[in-house]
Amino acid sequence: MEAQKSGEKFVVPIGPQHPALKEPGHFEFTVDGEIVTGASVRLGYVHRGIEKGTEDRTWTQNIYLLERICGICSHVHATAYVLGVEKLAGVSAPPRAQAIRTVTAELERIHSHLLWLGVAAHEGGFDTLFMYSWRDRETVMDLLELISGNRVHYSANVLGGVKFDLDVDKMDAIRRGLDFLEERTHHYMKVVTTDETFLARTRGVGLMTREQAETLGAVGPTARASGVQRDIRIDAPYAAYPDFPVQLITDSGGDLLARFVVRLKELFECYRVIRAILDQIPEGELTTRVPRRIPAGETISRVEAPRGELFYYIKSNGGEKPERIKVRTPSLCNWGTVVSVAVGHKLADMPMLLAGIDPCFSCNDRMVRVNRDQSSQLWSWEDLRQYGIKYYR
Amino acid sequence: MDSQTALQTAEKLLEPYGMEMIRQDDLRLDVLLSPDQLHEAVKALHDARWGYLSAIAGVDHPAPCEDAVASGGIDQEKKGQVEVLYVFCQGAAVLTLRVKVPYTRAELPTVCDVIPSATLYERELMEMFGVEIRGTPVKDRLLLPDEWPEGVYPLRKTTMIGTACSSSKDEV
Numbered sequence: 001m002e003a004q005k006s007g008e009k010f011v012v013p014i015g016p017q018h019p020a021l022k023e024p025g026h027f028e029f030t031v032d033g034e035i036v037t038g039a040s041v042r043l044g045y046v047h048r049g050i051e052k053g054t055e056d057r058t059w060t061q062n063i064y065l066l067e068r069i070c071g072i073c074s075h076v077h078a079t080a081y082v083l084g085v086e087k088l089a090g091v092s093a094p095p096r097a098q099a100i101r102t103v104t105a106e107l108e109r110i111h112s113h114l115l116w117l118g119v120a121a122h123e124g125g126f127d128t129l130f131m132y133s134w135r136d137r138e139t140v141m142d143l144l145e146l147i148s149g150n151r152v153h154y155s156a157n158v159l160g161g162v163k164f165d166l167d168v169d170k171m172d173a174i175r176r177g178l179d180f181l182e183e184r185t186h187h188y189m190k191v192v193t194t195d196e197t198f199l200a201r202t203r204g205v206g207l208m209t210r211e212q213a214e215t216l217g218a219v220g221p222t223a224r225a226s227g228v229q230r231d232i233r234i235d236a237p238y239a240a241y242p243d244f245p246v247q248l249i250t251d252s253g254g255d256l257l258a259r260f261v262v263r264l265k266e267l268f269e270c271y272r273v274i275r276a277i278l279d280q281i282p283e284g285e286l287t288t289r290v291p292r293r294i295p296a297g298e299t300i301s302r303v304e305a306p307r308g309e310l311f312y313y314i315k316s317n318g319g320e321k322p323e324r325i326k327v328r329t330p331s332l333c334n335w336g337t338v339v340s341v342a343v344g345h346k347l348a349d350m351p352m353l354l355a356g357i358d359p360c361f362s363c364n365d366r367m368v369r370v371n372r373d374q375s376s377q378l379w380s381w382e383d384l385r386q387y388g389i390k391y392y393r
Numbered sequence: 394m395d396s397q398t399a400l401q402t403a404e405k406l407l408e409p410y411g412m413e414m415i416r417q418d419d420l421r422l423d424v425l426l427s428p429d430q431l432h433e434a435v436k437a438l439h440d441a442r443w444g445y446l447s448a449i450a451g452v453d454h455p456a457p458c459e460d461a462v463a464s465g466g467i468d469q470e471k472k473g474q475v476e477v478l479y480v481f482c483q484g485a486a487v488l489t490l491r492v493k494v495p496y497t498r499a500e501l502p503t504v505c506d507v508i509p510s511a512t513l514y515e516r517e518l519m520e521m522f523g524v525e526i527r528g529t530p531v532k533d534r535l536l537l538p539d540e541w542p543e544g545v546y547p548l549r550k551t552t553m554i555g556t557a558c559s560s561s562k563d564e565v
Contacts, residue, residue, distance in 0.1 A: 047536045216510050328448035
């Protein structure tokens with residue numbers, strides 16, 4: 001990819017192929033020497049036409065299609081969808097099913113936050129932290145596999161309930177796993193808040209005030225780390241959250257450090273809520289009957305994904321297939337924050353800033369050609385990462 | 394502010410603009426607007442700091458099939474409409490501003506001057522439904538491939554999956 005001269009500034013293209021983001025995204029940073037003066041984004045490299053695809057599939061088939069929008073927060077997509085469809089059909093899943101949905105959602109949040117912790121640490125060059133946190137993440141992956149049979153797409157939801165039950169043995173296994181993870185999370189909290197080398201990369205970096213976060217439309221932990229009090233689990237509780245409320249975690253810091261602290265504190269909240277549900281899990285059926293044709297109407301379904309508010313608009317024309325499904329994922333909202341917050345920062349901060357909003361990693365490498373005064377260089381994401389680490393050494 | 398008070402406040406704020414207001418359920422208020430009033434209404438909500446823009450969703454309303462067949466597809470162009478929903482949320486309260494534009498004059502004003510984060514949603518709407526957003530800061534392709542043919546809007550009902558792709562392949 002050719003970097004272009006834009007006035008007297010240079011444009012550094014990043015992506016679309018690189019391991020920093022869940023979706024291949026293309027960013028262009030305009031730099032003046034070391035300092036980023038502008039940024040833009042181009043998405044759509046993995047646009048799969050899922051919204052259009054839903055219009056050609058039955059209500060049941062769509063659970064599986066929509067669950068595959070994301071490989072990290074898969075369960076939360078299916079949950080938003082089934083809750084919306086159940087509302088249209090005028091049924092609600094039995095309490096035990098709602099509890100199991102919520103346990104799965106919180107286990108998913110644990111796996112997502114631990115994955116992010118490792119990724120963000122890796123971008124800063126803290127590979128020991130990365131490896132420890134991913135080792136510990138295996139605990140929760142094993143738990144998800146134990147209860148659902150799958151590590152990634154758990155397929156917990158069906159229209160009107162869930163597919164699997166939690167017996168006493170499985171609940172005990174979850175409790176043991178959580179005890180281990182809680183102890184580890186205390187350790188991570190200590191590392192990210194006291195380790196001076198780590199703080200040097202996070203404290204005061206990527207500062208976003210509450211006003212900025214609101215104007216830029218940030219959601220989830222990214223917004224809460226700037227003091228925005230917004231969490232769908234609390235604002236509009238769904239599934240089992242009305243009976244097992246979670247506490248709102250915010251931080252007024254607004255920098256990368258605050259984003260670490262908020263996500264780690266949310267982990268403790270996950271552990272607490274899962275234990276509370278397991279201790280008082282309602283008895284009863286796992287599913288209720290949902291008609292094959294969903295009555296005509298439209299609904300809006302919102303849930304709190306690990307990355308923030310996930311929005312579904314579902315419209316039925318009374319048939320076996322939906323008329324329209326609109327999905328707005330939390331990452332879409334958070335792109336805007338990267339593009340704005342990047343301005344004024346050093347190029348060396350970009351890897352951690354990008355990772356700070358919790359985009360996900362695929363395992364490709366990425367090439368960037370940087371043109372400086374006619375002489376060109378090839379940079380991969382790895383080069384940029386190393387550049388960032390060396391810059392701060 | 395609880396959800397009911399929030400929705401009542403919204404009703405008052407939007408009274409000068411809305412053609413019709415519908416309470417879908419306890420927590421949802423729909424306000425039908427004409428395209429000219431959209432910008433003013435969004436500004437009124439923003440100035441009163443009512444909630445936040447959660448999503449912009451397009452919904453296609455093609456002309457009924459029998460009409461389209463009778464007129465040999467001409468009415469399809471004339472009568473089809475795109476409905477655009479601007480969804481605002483405050484706590485559990487959900488407010489939807491609904492605007493309908495005909496295919497023949499599919500244009501809306503931008504709201505980016507009031508809510509900068511709307512830019513990605515507006516770009517998506519332009520590409521997927523062919524609604525021209527007047528004054529939106531960036532009009533570059535966001536989601537569709539560079540070689541995607543002009544004038545093919547994938548989320549319109551008349552666009553069949555497969556046909557748009559094959560024509561774009563032909564061009565390449």
